[in-house]
Amino acid sequence: MKKIFWNSIIILNFYLILYFWFSNSHYLITGINPGSFLIALGRLAGLLSEFLILIQLLLISRFSFVEKEYGFDKLADLHRKIGLFLGIFLISHPLLLTFGYAKLNNINFAKQFITFQTGWSGVFTATVAFLIIVITAFISTKAIRNKIKYEVWYFAHLPLYIAVAIAFGHQVNTGDMSQGGAIFYWYLINLVAVGTLVAFRFIKPAYSFFKHSFVIEKIVKENDNVYSIYIAGKKMEQYKFASGQYATLIFLQKNMWFHHPFSFSDSHNGENLRFTVKSSGDFTSKIENLKKGTRVWIDGPLGTFTLEKSINKKYLFIAGGIGITPILSIMKSIEDKKSAILLYSNKRKEEIIFQKEIAESGIETYYFNTDPGVGNRINDQKIAKFCSDYKDRDIYLCGPIQMTSSLMQSIKNNGVSSEQIHFEKFNY
Numbered sequence: 001m002k003k004i005f006w007n008s009i010i011i012l013n014f015y016l017i018l019y020f021w022f023s024n025s026h027y028l029i030t031g032i033n034p035g036s037f038l039i040a041l042g043r044l045a046g047l048l049s050e051f052l053i054l055i056q057l058l059l060i061s062r063f064s065f066v067e068k069e070y071g072f073d074k075l076a077d078l079h080r081k082i083g084l085f086l087g088i089f090l091i092s093h094p095l096l097l098t099f100g101y102a103k104l105n106n107i108n109f110a111k112q113f114i115t116f117q118t119g120w121s122g123v124f125t126a127t128v129a130f131l132i133i134v135i136t137a138f139i140s141t142k143a144i145r146n147k148i149k150y151e152v153w154y155f156a157h158l159p160l161y162i163a164v165a166i167a168f169g170h171q172v173n174t175g176d177m178s179q180g181g182a183i184f185y186w187y188l189i190n191l192v193a194v195g196t197l198v199a200f201r202f203i204k205p206a207y208s209f210f211k212h213s214f215v216i217e218k219i220v221k222e223n224d225n226v227y228s229i230y231i232a233g234k235k236m237e238q239y240k241f242a243s244g245q246y247a248t249l250i251f252l253q254k255n256m257w258f259h260h261p262f263s264f265s266d267s268h269n270g271e272n273l274r275f276t277v278k279s280s281g282d283f284t285s286k287i288e289n290l291k292k293g294t295r296v297w298i299d300g301p302l303g304t305f306t307l308e309k310s311i312n313k314k315y316l317f318i319a320g321g322i323g324i325t326p327i328l329s330i331m332k333s334i335e336d337k338k339s340a341i342l343l344y345s346n347k348r349k350e351e352i353i354f355q356k357e358i359a360e361s362g363i364e365t366y367y368f369n370t371d372p373g374v375g376n377r378i379n380d381q382k383i384a385k386f387c388s389d390y391k392d393r394d395i396y397l398c399g400p401i402q403m404t405s406s407l408m409q410s411i412k413n414n415g416v417s418s419e420q421i422h423f424e425k426f427n428y
Contacts, residue, residue, distance in 0.1 A: 035103030042096030129166035237270035247300025265325035320399020
């Protein structure tokens, strides 16, 4: 029902934009020259570009009502898909306008482009905004994204806020939204989108930061390359989260000012928070250098990888490596321990973490690197062997992307509905 509501809001705004564009675009209404038609389409492309940018801002705003409904991974996928349409409209906007005015003024494309840059107020800054967005989009393509560190990707997106401000000023001063009721509407939707972003990405975590005064309580080494970070503070019983959720953390220590998502690896206890991190060669390799007492900025809780999304009262948990962290948090919150089974896979026995806590949870567990003859890879045959009624359970998957994606597909092929399968990835 909530999805229908949000979809309706987007469709309504799309039609409002078309209405204001058609009403105010005298190039479309009075123009008989083909150039006028191109100009009108170019202006529409600009409006739709800004509209899609506002949607993108909402998708990354951590707006809890949307985030809880769709989840981080689905929003991230939608963010990338919208980016494709944004790219089309964004490139079409200057091309159509330049071709249109060139035809209207009887000059060539290059001369018209230079005239825009040197003689039209606000066009040069709009071009700068265009370049910022294009460069950011290029960095976000899968081929580039997979080759750069998360920190580089994250900081490369910050200039987008400048681009959005420039684009807004450009449109309210010169575009089809610069007059009548259209300008009030344009101010309203921009204010809502930017206001939501500021409220949930900055004001909300800032309030939590000052209320709880989060600091690192201790760092515990779980194995050769996995560390647990315990975070304490004031009024910790009031900091609520659901088992299975995650938060993004910034450690306010020199050379550690990076923004990273980590799952809660323990259930709510009212005393401290625990995040367990595996060193993977980038920022995470510096975790062991964190100092006790370092203040922490926490943006969260976030995510839908929780029992709230389950449709059954029986569970199958499948974890690979560090993927045990959110699953352990969920396991500890289950009242009927006999209702769950855990399948936990690691490459080597030495990589197992939280074995004592898993045993104390009372949940039936199978380790796929230590049991004789079992092997370390989980597949649908082994799932059926160790959990014969898995089709009647909610299945929670967390681990390496290749492992979870493969298992999810095979489980679906065996007749398990998508509503029973829970999976949330942090890829950017």
